[in-house]
Amino acid sequence: MRDNVSQVVAEVGKVLLGKEREVQLALTCLLANGHLLIEDLPGMGKTTLAHALAKVVGLNYQRVQFTSDMLPADILGVSIFDQAASEFSFHPGPIFSQLLLADEINRTTPKTQSALLEAMEERQVTIDGDTRPLPQPFFVIATQNPQSQMGTFPLPESQLDRFLMCISLGYPDPEAEMALFKGGDSRRLIDQLPTLMTPATLLSIRQDIEKISASDSVLSYLQRLVHLTRHDSQYTHGLSPRGALGLLHCAKAWAYMQNRDYLIPEDIQAVVPSVVTHRVMADSFSEQAPMEKLLQSVDILP
Amino acid sequence: MSARHLSLPVPTLGWLLITQALILLPLTVQLPIWLTGLALVVMVWRLQSSRGRWPHFGRWYKVLVALAVMAGLAATFRNLAMNAMVSLLVAGFVLKLLELHKPGDVRALSYLGYFVIGTQLLYTSGFVGSVYALLCVLVMTVTLMVNHVGAVPAGQFKPIRKVFMMSAQALPIMLALFFLVPRIGSLWTVPLNSATGTTGVSSSMSPGDIASLMQSDEVALRATFEGDIPESRQLYWRALVLDHFDGRTWSQSSIQDVKARSYTRWRESDRELQVSGKRYDYEVMLEPTDENWLYTLAAPASYSEGIWLSRGMTLYQRDAVSQRQQYSVTTHVNYTNQAEGLSELLRRVSLRIPRDSNPATRTLAEQWRRQAPNDQVLIQRFLDHIQADFSYTLQPPTLGEHSVDEFLTQTKAGFCEHFSSSFVFFMRAAGIPARVVVGYQGGRINPVEGYLTVRQLDAHAWAEVWLEGQGWVRVDPTSAVSPERIDRGVQYSLDSADSELLGDAWSRRFFMLSNLQLRLDAFNYRWHRWVMNYDKAKQKAFMQKLFGSSAPWLMVLYVMAAAGIMVVLILLPNFVGKRAQRRPFVERWYEKLCRQLAVQGYPRRSGEGARDYAQRVGQEAPELAQLLAESTALFEQAVYQNEQVSHSRLRLLLHLIKSKKYR
Numbered sequence: 011m012r013d014n015v016s017q018v019v020a021e022v023g024k025v026l027l028g029k030e031r032e033v034q035l036a037l038t039c040l041l042a043n044g045h046l047l048i049e050d051l052p053g054m055g056k057t058t059l060a061h062a063l064a065k066v067v068g069l070n071y072q073r074v075q076f077t078s079d080m081l082p083a084d085i086l087g088v089s090i091f092d093q094a095a096s097e098f099s100f101h102p103g104p105i106f107s108q109l110l111l112a113d114e115i116n117r118t119t120p121k122t123q124s125a126l127l128e129a130m131e132e133r134q135v136t137i138d139g140d141t142r143p144l145p146q147p148f149f150v151i152a153t154q155n156p157q158s159q160m161g162t163f164p165l166p167e168s169q170l171d172r173f174l175m176c177i178s179l180g181y182p183d184p185e186a187e188m189a190l191f192k193g194g195d196s197r198r199l200i201d202q203l204p205t206l207m208t209p210a211t212l213l214s215i216r217q218d219i220e221k222i223s224a225s226d227s228v229l230s231y232l233q234r235l236v237h238l239t240r241h242d243s244q245y246t247h248g249l250s251p252r253g254a255l256g257l258l259h260c261a262k263a264w265a266y267m268q269n270r271d272y273l274i275p276e277d278i279q280a281v282v283p284s285v286v287t288h289r290v291m292a293d294s295f296s297e298q299a300p301m302e303k304l305l306q307s308v309d310i311l312p
Numbered sequence: 313m314s315a316r317h318l319s320l321p322v323p324t325l326g327w328l329l330i331t332q333a334l335i336l337l338p339l340t341v342q343l344p345i346w347l348t349g350l351a352l353v354v355m356v357w358r359l360q361s362s363r364g365r366w367p368h369f370g371r372w373y374k375v376l377v378a379l380a381v382m383a384g385l386a387a388t389f390r391n392l393a394m395n396a397m398v399s400l401l402v403a404g405f406v407l408k409l410l411e412l413h414k415p416g417d418v419r420a421l422s423y424l425g426y427f428v429i430g431t432q433l434l435y436t437s438g439f440v441g442s443v444y445a446l447l448c449v450l451v452m453t454v455t456l457m458v459n460h461v462g463a464v465p466a467g468q469f470k471p472i473r474k475v476f477m478m479s480a481q482a483l484p485i486m487l488a489l490f491f492l493v494p495r496i497g498s499l500w501t502v503p504l505n506s507a508t509g510t511t512g513v514s515s516s517m518s519p520g521d522i523a524s525l526m527q528s529d530e531v532a533l534r535a536t537f538e539g540d541i542p543e544s545r546q547l548y549w550r551a552l553v554l555d556h557f558d559g560r561t562w563s564q565s566s567i568q569d570v571k572a573r574s575y576t577r578w579r580e581s582d583r584e585l586q587v588s589g590k591r592y593d594y595e596v597m598l599e600p601t602d603e604n605w606l607y608t609l610a611a612p613a614s615y616s617e618g619i620w621l622s623r624g625m626t627l628y629q630r631d632a633v634s635q636r637q638q639y640s641v642t643t644h645v646n647y648t649n650q651a652e653g654l655s656e657l658l659r660r661v662s663l664r665i666p667r668d669s670n671p672a673t674r675t676l677a678e679q680w681r682r683q684a685p686n687d688q689v690l691i692q693r694f695l696d697h698i699q700a701d702f703s704y705t706l707q708p709p710t711l712g713e714h715s716v717d718e719f720l721t722q723t724k725a726g727f728c729e730h731f732s733s734s735f736v737f738f739m740r741a742a743g744i745p746a747r748v749v750v751g752y753q754g755g756r757i758n759p760v761e762g763y764l765t766v767r768q769l770d771a772h773a774w775a776e777v778w779l780e781g782q783g784w785v786r787v788d789p790t791s792a793v794s795p796e797r798i799d800r801g802v803q804y805s806l807d808s809a810d811s812e813l814l815g816d817a818w819s820r821r822f823f824m825l826s827n828l829q830l831r832l833d834a835f836n837y838r839w840h841r842w843v844m845n846y847d848k849a850k851q852k853a854f855m856q857k858l859f860g861s862s863a864p865w866l867m868v869l870y871v872m873a874a875a876g877i878m879v880v881l882i883l884l885p886n887f888v889g890k891r892a893q894r895r896p897f898v899e900r901w902y903e904k905l906c907r908q909l910a911v912q913g914y915p916r917r918s919g920e921g922a923r924d925y926a927q928r929v930g931q932e933a934p935e936l937a938q939l940l941a942e943s944t945a946l947f948e949q950a951v952y953q954n955e956q957v958s959h960s961r962l963r964l965l966l967h968l969i970k971s972k973k974y975r
Contacts, residue, residue, distance in 0.1 A: 224952075225951060227952060272948075272952050274921060274923060276923050279919075305919045306919040307918070308919055309918060310920070312899075
């Protein structure tokens with residue numbers, strides 16, 4: 011199954027050129043059973059990443075473009091009176107899918123945002139008194155534009171916490187861009203991608219990740235990192251226990267992807283920027299330097 | 313660079329400015345006023361510029377300011393006296409604020425600050441001053457601590473408490489060093505400023521000298537007696553014998569001059585001293601006078617080393633008294649000196665008066681001389697005469713050319729200076745050898761500590777006459793006019809208008825204040841006696857008491873033993889703590905490995921993981937790659953997989969890397 015994972019990375023990498031690490035992180039997030047937030051400008055390949063990932067992992071995929079006049083029902087679904095059967099029948103919204111790409115989530119009103127985020131957390135939706143579970147696995151990739159742009163509703167900190175990871179793709183490097191120019195239409199490429207997993211394999215991989223062992227030493231390292239975010243004034247907030255658990259989970263997923271069944275500090279270091287930044291620095295998460303400083307301030311040995 | 317990058321954390325800057333203000337506060341009295349103004353301006357500027365309100369200066373502005381200050385200092389002080397040097401130091405201390413960007417700058421400034429605190433003690437060494445300096449040191453240390461720790465949210469870190477803890481820990485070490493480290497005398501003495509050195513009686517007596525001295529409330533000396541303190545009428549503190557009169561001013565003749573050092577040719581019999589009566593042993597602590605004479609009661613029978621006896625039976629020393637000085641003396645109430653006969657030289661000097669001065673007095677003296685059967689009768693007649701219709705006042709009418717004539721016949725009002733001067737002149741005119749003695753008379757007993765405080769307002773002048781068979785005898789004509797002056801002190805001998813002129817007029821009005829002053833004085837005295845004046849002799853006595861011996865080698869041994877014990881005590885908890893929770897072998901082994909690699913030029917970056925490290929070093933030094941890969945694998949196995957690994961294998965790997973066998 012591990013071969014599958016590295017193959018997934020390789021296949022997605024064929025479409026999203028030169029972004030191997032971001033693909034790995036996105037996959038880590040998926041394996042760690044968390045939701046992903048991609049913060050980037052339009053046209054950087056966010057949709058391509060989501061689409062390719064859905065295709066390769068074998069998830070059914072829906073995309074919602076968020077707008078300011080959107081209502082919760084537009085995502086969750088609505089009950090409509092069926093004249094023929096003379097009863098209400100439920101028309102599920104796009105959220106009833108295994109991979110949901112919520113594009114430009116900060117364009118819509120807080121009301122709609124919170125409907126989505128609640129569903130993400132609960133993994134079920136309640137409409138007209140009926141609780142309907144969402145499909146398994148359920149994975150949301152939300153994108154948002156940098157908040158300096160006009161006409162946006164920035165996600166509040168409490169809702170940012172719902173996303174396990176926050177990454178940004180960034181511009182491709184020159185070689186990748188050259189290859190991009192030479193290559194064909196990405197939509198066609200995505201259609202050609204093989205499906206390497208089934209939802210069932212994904213679930214069993216998640217179980218394997220749970221079993222990855224973490225020694226006291228590495229847990230103590232994690233704890234010291236978390237402690238520092240709470241006691242150093244350069245972070246607006248300390249890392250919450252949920253955030254710390256998420257960090258551990260991501261690190262384990264990362265270790266799994268590195269073909270290891272135990273955790274080492276490097277795993278934590280690899281995922282810290284994507285997991286921690288948006289939780290401790292609400293103001294400017296483009297700035298990566300504090301995370302480097304955080305990692306430098308804590309030694310792997312006590 | 314933006315202002316944001318230049319500014320220090322707010323707490324650091326705040327503490328720093330507070331500390332600077334505290335340190336400079338007592339120095340402002342001594343420094344030129346413009347320097348104080350500059351300090352204020354710079355500090356306010358620093359505060360405002362760090363808040364982004366005021367602009368930062370470019371480099372050339374700073375150079376300009378520094379040059380201007382140097383020029384200002386050069387113009388203010390034309391010499392290299394202490395004040396100039398302290399001002400320079402303070403200027404540097406303040407101007408450094410202009411280029412304070414990094415924590416390192418604050419550290420440098422703090423070290424300078426400790427030095428500036430030291431200069432406070434150049435001006436004051438009293439108890440309050442010392443405590444204040446200590447406070448400054450503590451606050452400075454807090455600043456250093458805040459700077460070192462950096463920005464920490466409030467409540468997480470309590471720098472004041474920490475500094476007090478550290479200081480408390482340092483206290484025993486300080487005490488041990490104070491008591492045990494061999495005392496070396498001062499290597500050099502800093503010349504006092506001439507402005508501060510004008511206290512105490514001077515080597516000549518012109519009309520008005522003593523009156524101006526009496527307007528000062530300053531302490532001249534303090535004396536601790538073993539046993540009783542002599543009664544007030546015995547408390548004549550002799551300083552100088554003035555035996556030369558030029559018609560207006562009394563001064564020391566060349567044979568008496570304790571500064572000229574022509575006093576070595578003694579006739580042995582002249583020093584002989586027959587003593588009788590009660591014996592007093594006492595210790596005098598003299599305030600700095602910048603002169604070289606000392607003060608004793610009557611004639612000293614024995615005294616500390618390094619002090620000499622002059623022809624006038626007064627004490628002096630080689631160098632000027634530039635700091636508080638302590639010496640002990642033994643005297644007896646009654647003494648006889650040179651009773652056998654006066655040397656010819658001394659007799660001539662003691663009878664000399666200017667030829668043309670005060671003719672009326674000379675005539676009167678010769679007339680009385682013929683009428684008197686002996687010297688005692690003549691002296692008594694003079695004293696009776698002035699007692700009858702002379703008055704004691706601090707505001708005497710001014711006297712003209714023939715001052716003694718005018719005083720004796722017309723004004724008939726004056727104080728000790730006038731009485732002693734005219735008495736001695738009259739006796740000399742009548743053929744009796746006589747001289748003026750200046751010093752202090754009386755003193756106030758401090759009820760708290762039981763020592764005697766003599767202040768400048770106790771300054772006094774009296775006379776000594778030489779009588780056949782009795783030697784030099786003290787006669788105080790002032791006591792004939794105003795016995796209260798001698799018995800109770802100068803405060804009680806004056807009417808209210810006069811006593812307003814005395815130095816302590818203000819504090820006498822408030823009983824509470826004067827009581828407080830007495831207590832403070834007592835404290836200060838004790839402080840000086842036991843702390844500031846803890847010298848070689850006192851140390852020796854202390855060691856003797858503590859260890860029963862004061863042999864140098866034993867002292868060194870004790871010092872070393874004490875230091876050793878202290879080091880052990882400091883390190884022990886550390887060591888014990890470490891041992892108690894000893895870290896796993898593999899972790900210690902890995903740290904050794906990292907140290908070894910650092911020595912070989914590949915230090916592990918802070919926070920770098922083992923695997924990344926091995927990979928990086930492996931790229932930089934391929935010959936190490938394999939050893940390191942195995943080491944790292946074993947390390948990971950042990951630490952992250954909780955598996956047992958072979959310790960001997962680990963040791964071998966470390967050894968291989970250490971011995972550079974891989975090359």
